[in-house]
Amino acid sequence: MIVYDNAKDPAALRELWPSGGMGNVIVTSRADTWPELVDDAITVELFSRDDAATLLRARTHDNDESSAAEVADRLGRLPLALVQAAAYVTQTRTTLEHYAELVTQQMGDVLATTPPSDYNIPVATTWSMSIAEAGAQAHGARELLIFCSFLAPEQIPRDMAPDCAVNLPDPLPEFASNRVRYDMAIAALAHYSLLSADPSYLRVHRLVQLTVRLSLSEAEQRDWAAIAVRALSHLFPHNPSDRETWERCAQLTPHVLVASAHAARLGASEPTGDLLMRAGVYNLARNFLPPAADLMRMAILDYERSEGAESLQVAVACSELAHVLHRRAELVEELAVSERAIRIRERLNGTDDFGLVEPLSRLGNAFLELSRLDEATDSYQRALSITESTHGNDARESLPVLGQLAWLNYRKGNYQTALRLCQRQLQIDISTGIPDLHTTAFIHHGLGIFHHAMGELDAAIQHQSQSVDIYMAEDGAESYETLKREESLANHLVERGETTRAIELLDHALQGLSHIHGGDHPDLGAILRTRAAAYLAEGRLTEAHADLVRTVGIYEIFYEPDHPYVARALTPLARAQLALGEREAAAASVERAKLTLESRYGTNHPVYAETLRVQALLSRENGDAATADQLIHQAETLTRAARNT
Helix, strand or coil: CEEEEEECCHHHHHHHCCCCCCCCEEEEECCCCCCCCCCCCCCCCCCCHHHHHHHHHHHHCCCCHHHHHHHHHHCCCCHHHHHHHHHHHHHCCCCHHHHHHHHHHCHHHHHCCCCCCCCCCCHHHHHHHHHHHHHHHCCCHHHHHHHHCCCCCCCEECCHHHHCHHHCCCCHHHHHCCHHHHHHHHHHHHHCCCCEECCCEEECCHHHHHHHHHCCCHHHHHHHHHHHHHHHHHHCCCCCCCHHHHHHHHHHHHHHHHHHHHHHHHCCCCCCHHHHHHHHHHHHHCCCHHHHHHHHHHHHHHHHHHCCCCCHHHHHHHHHHHHHHHHCCCHHHHHHHHHHHHHHHHHHHCCCCHHHHHHHHHHHHHHHHCCCHHHHHHHHHHHHHHHHHHHCCCCHHHHHHHHHHHHHHHHHCCHHHHHHHHHHHHHHHHHCCCCCHHHHHHHHHHHHHHHHHCCCHHHHHHHHHHHHHHHHHHHCCCCHHHHHHHHHHHHHHHHCCCHHHHHHHHHHHHHHHHHHHCCCCHHHHHHHHHHHHHHHHCCCHHHHHHHHHHHHHHHHHHCCCCCHHHHHHHHHHHHHHHHCCCHHHHHHHHHHHHHHHHHHCCCCCCHHHHHHHHHHHHHHHCCCHHHHHHHHHHHHHHHHHHHCC
């Protein structure tokens, strides 16, 4: 057996290669092009997390599993870096816990020190030598690697540099526009294992990226961070809500995050706010709500830095962030950013600026969810007044605010007014030209809810089915709006006795929205409450009880114990408890619901009628039929009044 260790390339061994015989030859090398001499080339891949931690513990005789795993993660499970880490711990008589702190605080320093005993140069020096050799082999290779070092390490689109060549510094534009020379640069970098490539993507290990960045002066790092942001601004679609752009947006969003973070850290001059907002809008369109919120917050910070804390760009970004926060049920922050957007616009453009309509609507939405109905009314009415003074009555621009006023009246118990406002919406939508299908779908959703409140079940199901069908055709079966509308349709179907179909819709909606939100959320509470109604209708009392207990818990976490949503979940919970023979628990639940509704809405609100009906059931259980009849009469009176208001 012959072993050639750390061979530079095939040419270096050609004269030394045995011409025949029965022996074996093993070659180790940083280069990856050996097919002309070697039958079986094995790439040393990244270790698994467990294997990396095991190697560290074995070489250091330190059994701290947690620290070993942390070091493995910090080093990206790169074999040579792991061996160097073990050498450092052994030679300096320290611990893996200490090394974990060092790689967090001084990664560049530790990579440049203490090579393992069987490898005479540190990891950082190895890469620096390889970078120099690759740059000598292919013009532009070094600059391409620098560019990639200011992006995310994985899934760098192979066509990124050619597609944004005009935004790159010399010599990148020249060689990136020549695909043969560009491919040769990639081949040179891959030859020295500085990146890996396939027909679609490039990948650069994050420790290689760090080494490259640390080889630059601070001014050079700033310049390259700005170059990366500029390139991404050129490439990132300007209409990220368009489904046709989503594949490209998905490719570029991780790189937007990394490049923007480098630019912010280094104080690069290139603004990142617009780029971050586009990425945020894309994530919102895809229902990736946590990254959408983070991207928009980052955009606001950049706008504050580049344009000023009271700039119009900050106001626009705050309004968009409020939309995301509403979807995440983060209502206190939604109030704050909406109020900030309003304050900035009023200062810059006056109190009648049409740009105020959107943040006023966002503010009203937060007040509505918090059951602060008077404040919601003020916000919506002001938004409608500005819209009508700017565009006239019954203009298409008034559709969103009319819809919000319809929902406000529904929450106030004015069912007929809510229905009239929604019907006016539909008339405007039809009469002002080609309708926007998403707007039309949401109007039909409102009509479904309001017809149901009026006791018109067939009309409710018809409109709600139309809403589901439009959203499904436009956005797909797993979209946020489709899933939400399925819950509403299921609610109507339960009342018509179609519980099997209703439960199928609810299970689908629950699964989809759980995936979108990643955990409990008020959207899930609505589904669980409706599914519990279906279970109660089928006599599945234990399952209904479990869903309602979970619903109460969700609403208490996201709102407050005396929020009307909690009360509306406690009422059916009392029904389930009573059916299970838990009379005292049922009485306590309905009493708590009554107290909440009395304090928030008073005793004349139609929602209060449901607590009266449950109280009637309790009275019958106690043998008091007269009281039960009186309570039912009160409930019916409240419902009739709401349908006439």
